[in-house]
Amino acid sequence: MSIASADNPTGVLAGPGAPVAQFFIPAAASLQERRPRTLKHGDTFAVFDHNGDALSGPGSPEGLFHRDTRYLSHLYLSINGRRPMLLSSTLRDDNATLTCDLTNPDLFDGKGRLILEHDLIHLRRSRFLWKANCYERLTVKNYDERPQHICMEIAFATDFADLFEVRGTVRARKGRHLPAVIEQGSILLSYIGLDSKKRLTRLSFDPQPDKLGSDLVVYELDLAPHESRSLFIEIGCDQAAQTDRAGYRSFFFALRDARRALRAASSRAASIVTSNEIFNEAARRSISDLYMLMTDKPEGPYPYAGIPWFSTVFGRDALITALQTLWLDPEIARGVLGHLAANQATELDPASDAEPGKILHEVRYGEMAELGEVPFRRYYGSIDSTPLFLMLAGDYLKRTGDLSTIFRLLPHIEAALTWIDEHGDRDGDGFVEYGRQTEEGLINQAWKDSQDSVFHADGTLARGPIAIAEVQAYVYGAWLSAAEIFRRLDRPEQVTHLLARAEGLRRAFDAAFFDEELSTYVLALDGDKRPCRVRSSNAGHALFTGIAYPERAGRVARTLMSASSFCGWGIRTIASREARYNPMSYHNGSVWPHDNALIASGLARYGFRTQAARIFDGLFGASTYIDMRRLPELFCGLPRQRAQGPTFYPVACSPQAWAAAAPLSLLQSCLGLDFDPNALQISFNEPQLPAFLDEVTLRHLMIGTGSADIAIRRSGRQVVVDVVDRKGDVRVLTIA
Numbered sequence: 001m002s003i004a005s006a007d008n009p010t011g012v013l014a015g016p017g018a019p020v021a022q023f024f025i026p027a028a029a030s031l032q033e034r035r036p037r038t039l040k041h042g043d044t045f046a047v048f049d050h051n052g053d054a055l056s057g058p059g060s061p062e063g064l065f066h067r068d069t070r071y072l073s074h075l076y077l078s079i080n081g082r083r084p085m086l087l088s089s090t091l092r093d094d095n096a097t098l099t100c101d102l103t104n105p106d107l108f109d110g111k112g113r114l115i116l117e118h119d120l121i122h123l124r125r126s127r128f129l130w131k132a133n134c135y136e137r138l139t140v141k142n143y144d145e146r147p148q149h150i151c152m153e154i155a156f157a158t159d160f161a162d163l164f165e166v167r168g169t170v171r172a173r174k175g176r177h178l179p180a181v182i183e184q185g186s187i188l189l190s191y192i193g194l195d196s197k198k199r200l201t202r203l204s205f206d207p208q209p210d211k212l213g214s215d216l217v218v219y220e221l222d223l224a225p226h227e228s229r230s231l232f233i234e235i236g237c238d239q240a241a242q243t244d245r246a247g248y249r250s251f252f253f254a255l256r257d258a259r260r261a262l263r264a265a266s267s268r269a270a271s272i273v274t275s276n277e278i279f280n281e282a283a284r285r286s287i288s289d290l291y292m293l294m295t296d297k298p299e300g301p302y303p304y305a306g307i308p309w310f311s312t313v314f315g316r317d318a319l320i321t322a323l324q325t326l327w328l329d330p331e332i333a334r335g336v337l338g339h340l341a342a343n344q345a346t347e348l349d350p351a352s353d354a355e356p357g358k359i360l361h362e363v364r365y366g367e368m369a370e371l372g373e374v375p376f377r378r379y380y381g382s383i384d385s386t387p388l389f390l391m392l393a394g395d396y397l398k399r400t401g402d403l404s405t406i407f408r409l410l411p412h413i414e415a416a417l418t419w420i421d422e423h424g425d426r427d428g429d430g431f432v433e434y435g436r437q438t439e440e441g442l443i444n445q446a447w448k449d450s451q452d453s454v455f456h457a458d459g460t461l462a463r464g465p466i467a468i469a470e471v472q473a474y475v476y477g478a479w480l481s482a483a484e485i486f487r488r489l490d491r492p493e494q495v496t497h498l499l500a501r502a503e504g505l506r507r508a509f510d511a512a513f514f515d516e517e518l519s520t521y522v523l524a525l526d527g528d529k530r531p532c533r534v535r536s537s538n539a540g541h542a543l544f545t546g547i548a549y550p551e552r553a554g555r556v557a558r559t560l561m562s563a564s565s566f567c568g569w570g571i572r573t574i575a576s577r578e579a580r581y582n583p584m585s586y587h588n589g590s591v592w593p594h595d596n597a598l599i600a601s602g603l604a605r606y607g608f609r610t611q612a613a614r615i616f617d618g619l620f621g622a623s624t625y626i627d628m629r630r631l632p633e634l635f636c637g638l639p640r641q642r643a644q645g646p647t648f649y650p651v652a653c654s655p656q657a658w659a660a661a662a663p664l665s666l667l668q669s670c671l672g673l674d675f676d677p678n679a680l681q682i683s684f685n686e687p688q689l690p691a692f693l694d695e696v697t698l699r700h701l702m703i704g705t706g707s708a709d710i711a712i713r714r715s716g717r718q719v720v721v722d723v724v725d726r727k728g729d730v731r732v733l734t735i736a
Helices: 248-266 277-293 315-325 330-342 367-371 385-400 403-424 469-488 492-513 537-545 550-560 593-605 609-623 657-671
Strands: 037-041 044-048 063-066 069-072 074-079 085-091 098-103 114-116 121-130 133-142 148-157 176-183 186-192 198-206 216-223 228-237 271-274 294-297 300-303 673-676 681-685 695-703 706-715 718-727 731-735
Touching: 037 085, 037 098, 037 121, 037 277, 044 121, 044 133, 063 228, 069 198, 069 228, 074 121, 121 248, 133 148, 133 216, 133 248, 216 228, 228 248, 248 277, 271 277, 277 294, 277 609, 277 657, 294 330, 300 315, 300 330, 315 330, 315 385, 315 593, 315 657, 330 385, 330 403, 385 403, 385 469, 403 469, 469 492, 469 537, 537 550, 537 593, 550 593, 593 609, 593 657, 609 657, 657 673, 681 695, 681 706, 718 731
Parallel strands: 681 731
Antiparallel strands: 037 044, 044 063, 063 069, 074 148, 085 098, 098 121, 121 133, 133 228, 148 216, 176 186, 186 198, 198 228, 271 695, 294 300, 673 681, 695 706, 706 718
């Protein structure tokens, strides 16, 4: 078996003796087809269908999950034995609550006679998560002119399945379920895992139901004309003792606290209002998704990677998300840096691919991780998290001027630099390579970590250790960032040393990776230093960090924006003429919003803002066809067709943190937005607006102790920047 990650849903064994992709995610039903409704708070998330139910079955990701275990696997509401009909299913703009409006179908008696015509009973399910609890208010109203007797049934079950079981891994042995304990108005379901840990699910009901069994609760309701009744349900994860019973007060106090917490977190972010209302919806959804995915750690806020498969700490994903949102809310970057520093590897552990100074890849808390059935309890198998950590530290300092935080991080920064020297460059050739330390480790350890994502021009898979293109770019960026940090700390010898190393790497990278015939950088060097001569999106990351020489940047940009790479929605992970191209694959021809956002940032760095705006236009166009304007983790790389939306990838996570951050990063790239905290200056370098925007207003854009509200407007062929309001001595500069 091998590793799956936030960026790789594939693994090795999914069934007895069945050699398929690692820990694969079953695609028995498309998540886009199911249009799931997701909620999250802290280490708890839930996936429901549009009715608000969680339907169990093979491959179903639905249910209530806590710390990588499914605490509720089935929830099904019926009225007089029939499933209600859907009227609407909506998440609040801030993701605080899910509301499902339902009504009765035609109901018949045992002899086929109509006893209740459809659309006379209205049901509203209002649901949210708070502190490992799922709260629901179910309101039933009779709109008939006659009294009605309604039988409401709620079937439920829990399997206490590990998340990797839900994803398709078959376990040879499992723990044992304990008998249900039924109390007044509540039921306790429990399970003792092979890790000897007892996991508990408590379902509480108010008012007390007419019948409560081990898998079913029944309410017999007599409703007068236009009468309504409210039922309250709480589902608690690992709640051993019943505290307050479910009810009105418990529901509304928790709802108040949940909304306050969301407002407090999202209030740090600058707000975005534009001339395009559809983009306004997309931007609001992006920001709401980011703060829903945020989990408070002792070191600060930390964005979990995505729902349903990756709602946990991932190093690479959080680092890139923090880079993308640094202009919007620097506190995210501070939390990510602090938490990853606190969990930096300090010793060599081949089982977890850990080496001193290396930055975390993934953490899991479920039974299988605890037992070592999957190697994710604390896993370090990513080659790029460590240089990205250094890049984020430097960019955070540049954005905020917060030298005190950087000083606290200094031992971790130095350890990360040492890791690059002592462990990252395995053969001393000046490039950073990856290769797993055990057979259980991840085969490919860059962001495209599917087992078939690194290959030669003829399609042959590359053998390691592999020096992937973008990681060399990240190391270059890491050394420049560290040099700036040491400059601020008045350590000139280290500054000189790091700048020299960065320039040396730049020369070596150009010589070994740039391919004249391809007009771009090769995908990688294999273990024999043979170039993988494949046109890929990885080359765009060389623009992102600035390792590309200016004379190369134009050719790389043209290759990335050519018809074989740019499909109309975005840049494909590999070009359509390459041997392993498959637009429906995970990493070999699909379109990833975060990948495109980083490339657009690189294009803008070299002055190609028109091309960056074109990427922005493509991804925004895709979002207009997507439920809730929510960009998923990825979608298929099929060519854009007139009057048709993108083709969805069946098991893409949505929401996904770095996909949610992509439109925000793209906006910064097009505007040329930059910060100088020492001068209290916000600058716009050759700002450009994409075709779908004529005006953008950024409010509460923070720098130092001040802030500014800024309007950017199209005026003929020019883009004009106006300061609407400012607090403090903030300067706003436009660079033509």
